[in-house]
Amino acid sequence: MDLSFDDRVAIITGAGGALGRSHALELARRGAKVVVNDLGGSVHGEGGAPAAAQQVVDEIVASGGEAVANFDSVTNPQSIVQSALDAFGRVDILVNNAGILRDKAFHNMSVEDIDAVLDVHLRGAMALTQLAFKLMREQRYGRIINTTSASGLFGNFGQANYGAAKAGLFGLTRVLAQEGARANIFVNAVAPLARSRMTEGLLGDLTDLLDPKSVTAVVTYLAHESCELNGYVYSVAGGRVARIFMAETRGIVLPSLTPEAVRDNFEAINDLDGYFVPGSLTEALEAVQQALKEQL
Ligand code: NAI
Numbered sequence: 511m512d513l514s515f516d517d518r519v520a521i522i523t524g525a526g527g528a529l530g531r532s533h534a535l536e537l538a539r540r541g542a543k544v545v546v547n548d549l550g551g552s553v554h555g556e557g558g559a560p561a562a563a564q565q566v567v568d569e570i571v572a573s574g575g576e577a578v579a580n581f582d583s584v585t586n587p588q589s590i591v592q593s594a595l596d597a598f599g600r601v602d603i604l605v606n607n608a609g610i611l612r613d614k615a616f617h618n619m620s621v622e623d624i625d626a627v628l629d630v631h632l633r634g635a636m637a638l639t640q641l642a643f644k645l646m647r648e649q650r651y652g653r654i655i656n657t658t659s660a661s662g663l664f665g666n667f668g669q670a671n672y673g674a675a676k677a678g679l680f681g682l683t684r685v686l687a688q689e690g691a692r693a694n695i696f697v698n699a700v701a702p703l704a705r706s707r708m709t710e711g712l713l714g715d716l717t718d719l720l721d722p723k724s725v726t727a728v729v730t731y732l733a734h735e736s737c738e739l740n741g742y743v744y745s746v747a748g749g750r751v752a753r754i755f756m757a758e759t760r761g762i763v764l765p766s767l768t769p770e771a772v773r774d775n776f777e778a779i780n781d782l783d784g785y786f787v788p789g790s791l792t793e794a795l796e797a798v799q800q801a802l803k804e805q806l
Pocket of ligand 1: 524584606608610701
């Protein structure tokens with residue numbers, strides 16, 4: 511049976527751009543009432559124009575769907591939640607997708623370049639999520655999808671600000687997955703690769719294969735009430751979907767750890783054989799406890 515979103519209300523930030531627009535159109539096509547948020551600035555976060563969000567709303571309405579536009583920055587999250595409440599009375603789904611780039615080698619990066627990127631990707635998304643999360647707790651239902659990036663999870667030259675913000679979203683996803691679970695609020699993330707103005711000129715001959723729609727397919731599933739995944743991160747690029755996770759190696763346990771012992775054992779410490787994927791801090795601590803007890 512197709513996944514439908516009748517009576518669900520979704521906020522999608524940055525929904526005037528490539529990925530957000532695709533998510534908004536698809537959720538609306540499947541019956542969701544959508545708040546299309548986008549301040550319509552440049553890829554570097556300068557300026558703003560209502561056309562970006564309005565065009566997507568017009569497209570949705572023209573196809574018989576329901577949507578309203580919100581032209582504010584995610585750094586003004588109250589306005590976005592208020593748009594959802596005024597138009598539709600609730601918030602079931604939040605897709606944190608808005609983003610900008612201010613790429614530079616770290617030694618040349620200004621404080622403003624750092625703040626602008628952290629403000630949109632991390633602080634804005636976090637503040638908006640907190641408002642939505644409170645509403646979701648009250649109604650005991652919610653689905654939140656964050657947009658992280660391989661840049662932050664694996665590292666990429668020239669993106670210290672962006673990578674730090676995107677890695678921050680990974681931490682937020684993990685923590686909220688645990689805090690929200692009992693209230694039926696599930697929080698996951700995607701690390702996309704898709705053609706957009708952000709990746710213009712970077713994708714080479716993969717450009718045609720990297721349709722934002724494939725990222726939307728994963729986001730749509732994660733946004734559905736039948737999806738019980740919580741705290742997961744998926745790399746999505748064209749038709750390829752893979753899980754990204756944080757893991758620990760088995761490591762070593764020595765009765766007395768000295769710098770020389772670390773030097774002499776680094777291969778064993780780094781050995782990926784038998785790595786472990788803790789589901790929480792508690793599970794990570796249990797593994798430590800067990801390893802330490804085994805040496806007694
Ligand atoms: P895009 O530039 O087409 O879309 C981003 C949208 O966010 C734009 O429409 C922009 O106006 C909006 N926006 C920027 N600042 C905003 C703010 N303060 N408040 C509200 N809206 C704001 O780029 P794309 O590729 O669609 O990016 C979407 C998300 O996916 C971003 O978070 C990006 O970092 C992430 N991403 C994209 C990748 C790709 O391959 N396209 C790779 C990894 C992550």
